[in-house]
Amino acid sequence: MISYKYIDEYIKLWRDGKIILNKRRKKLIELIERDILTADDMYFDEEQIENYITFTEKYYFPLTLTQKFKTCFIFLYYNDGSLVFDEHLDYEGRGGGKTGRISTLANYFISDLHGIDNYNVSVVANSEKQAKMSFTEVYNTIDKDNTLKEHFVNKKALIESGSTKSVFQYHTSNASTKDGLRDGCVIFEEVHRYEDSGVVNVFTSGLGKVSNPRVFYVGSDGFVREGFLDKLLERADNILDGHVSIRDDGLFAFMCNLDDEAEMHNPDMWQKANSQFHPPLTNYAKTLFKTVMKQYNKLEHDPDGYEEFITKRMNLPKVDLEKSVTSWEKIKATDQSYNLDELKKRECIGCLDYAAVRDFVAMGLLFLKDDNFIVPKELTHSYVCKPFADKHYAYSKEKAENNNKKDHRKFAPIKEWENGGLLSVLDIETMDPHLVVKWFVDKRDEGWNIKKIVGDNFKMDILKPLFEATGFEVEVIRNPDAASGLLAPRIEIAFENEQVIFGDNPLMRWYTNNVLVKRLPNGNKVYRKKEEVKRKTDGFMMFLYGVWGSRDLDDTDVDGVLDFLDSIAF
Incomplete structure (x- = not known):
């Protein structure tokens, strides 16, 4: 039989209910009592244990009982x-x-x-x-x-x-x-x-x-x-x-x-x-x-910190590292009102996602007002290639061929959204970049103050010269995943605090609900699709790029600034 005072004291504190241990440490104590304290071919090196404790407490810091407990097993030897x-x-x-x-x-x-x-x-x-x-x-x-x-x-x-x-x-x-x-x-x-x-x-x-x-x-x-x-x-x-x-x-x-x-x-x-x-x-x-x-109390308003807190502070990893970008309740909360006349006094970011030429492209104008990110329903639009819509969403079919089969029109009611003016189905095989540029030119001609156009580097080699030829400044996001990692906390907090405003836009709600948040090994988050083909995320990525560009927006009315300048006698 062997033992050591720090081990005895540690176990006694637990058995007396003065400290609380997790299941794994309880199992460790069972192992110690069963396989070590009963051994006749082991010994604790008292000199080494006490020398280490004395050395540490003299030159560094006082050791807790737990640290002394662990020290004993560093200097536990067999008789040989x-x-x-x-x-x-x-x-x-x-x-x-x-x-x-x-x-x-x-x-x-x-x-x-x-x-x-x-x-x-x-x-x-x-x-x-x-x-x-x-x-x-x-x-x-x-x-x-x-x-x-x-x-x-x-x-x-x-x-x-x-x-x-x-x-x-x-x-x-x-x-x-x-x-x-x-x-x-x-x-x-x-x-x-x-x-x-x-x-x-x-x-x-x-x-x-x-x-x-x-x-x-x-x-x-x-x-x-x-x-x-x-x-x-x-x-x-x-x-x-x-x-x-x-x-x-x-x-x-x-x-x-x-x-x-x-x-x-x-x-x-x-x-x-x-x-x-x-x-x-x-x-x-x-x-x-x-x-x-303090970190725990912040979790109510910082949902992005939840996984970090429970994984790092509580040492209980969140195994499900892939999830929706926010809850459906918070997605529905994007249906808030806004005043287009007031927004017209402000600068905005023109943002787009043009990831593939044969399916969807999403475009929109993003405004920053009172820390809210606003992408008005009237100022966002998607183009969809008809062959893709026919193949994956039964766009051209008047009725489902078989009631036992999934009606893809309910999954993504493309025709309904088209009738509502949210998207246009184009009878083309591949997307025409000139149509994308024209949409933004038309918005500028309507009087919207577009500070710059922001998109990722995919297809921007084609689009950027076209935009610049019409007088737009263009910012290209070279690494969308890196941008996602930087913006994820801000976007999640914005959704949680209901600071994302799309108006009554079922297409943007669909885009957002299709987003999968994936945690990378380095802890960064990136945005993916919940299903690679049918569940499109173009509108959300367009929104993401707008948030990226919003750092260049002043949260003020342009007209208000001009009125102030006019009042000054130069």
Whole structure:
């Protein structure tokens, strides 16, 4: 039988109901009590545990009980001197102190207190900024303490122990250039961003050349699914569920997360996802808690932040990363009134989506008024090629041929929308770009003040010269996906706050309801179609490009400015 005081205290707090643990940490305690505390061939190295705690609290910061609990298993050995756990997963919500902890571990591992010569430590992250965070923290700590300066040599990209000759350095995850490292420990930051195990395999290939090699996987969850982290979590769950023995797989899996999405609405449950929130809260934890609470309170008016909050703060990833751009209720809320006479006093953006030449093209004028994006029903129009409308929407058929078949006219009532003046079906095989340009010229001739024309780069090589020949300024969006990523939060908030106004326009409602929001591995959102052929999104993309161009619009009446100028005696 073995044990250690920090482990006993941690388990007792949980059993006494003073802290709340998630299911995975409860399983971890069961594993510890079943397979470790009853073992007769393991021991905790008290000297190493206490040396690390003393070193950290003297030069860095006080450790929480949770951090002391985890430390015990870093220095847990079999009687033959080998590590019980040579890999450690620190999976916890953002703000859990993970980066600060690995800074102290890196500094300790290269020190003479750890006592292993040439025990090099590397921290690896996707970005140089993240990779340098721990290195910079260690560098600055040594730089401001004369005692540490006597033991360590600070260099620009390397920190070296004077006694053990161990070094600490950082790397970005460029797996092609890091073969041959002779590390004792590798720390992987931001593991949620690894799409596969390639980076990990390269950086761990040099382990085993010094005693007690260790690997740390650190991070909260993210938006890469079926990547390295998901496979690591599956491996960890197999250990916690007892399907794999720790004697066969030496991964210490410390995982903090909500057990259910509904728990995010109960702040008492947040400690399941972040051990810093176990009472009593430190000063750091109190500040962090206030920050998280502010973010939570903003979710009511910031729907785009919901996925980020529950995935990163609560460590419970939203598996369904594809969804509608907004709810149907909010789409219906675009049916708001506006005053065309007032809008005529304002500048507007001419926007269009001309993605394909054989089906749809959408055009419109977008106005900015009182932070509302207005695309009036009377100032938007679509052209549709008749062969496409016949094939996919039964445009020319008077009635459905078979009542048991889906009536595509109900799915997209093209003729009804045409009769309402929302679109024109053209008996042509391919779209004529001159018709598109003429629509905007006609609107300008009607007195609408079009500041510029905005569209994506597809077909703009044809359209741009035609527009410019008629006197329009043209802005081309070279990378629509990048624009989508930048605009997605603004657009989602606008829909949520009912600041998108189309009037009673069923065609724009249809376009918008057909949009699929897809989350990319980097966290950015892009707009796709829910169904590639029949569910068109041209009108929504036209609106998106108008929002992009709206940054150049003043939220004022042109006539009002002119009246003001006229009143000034120059």
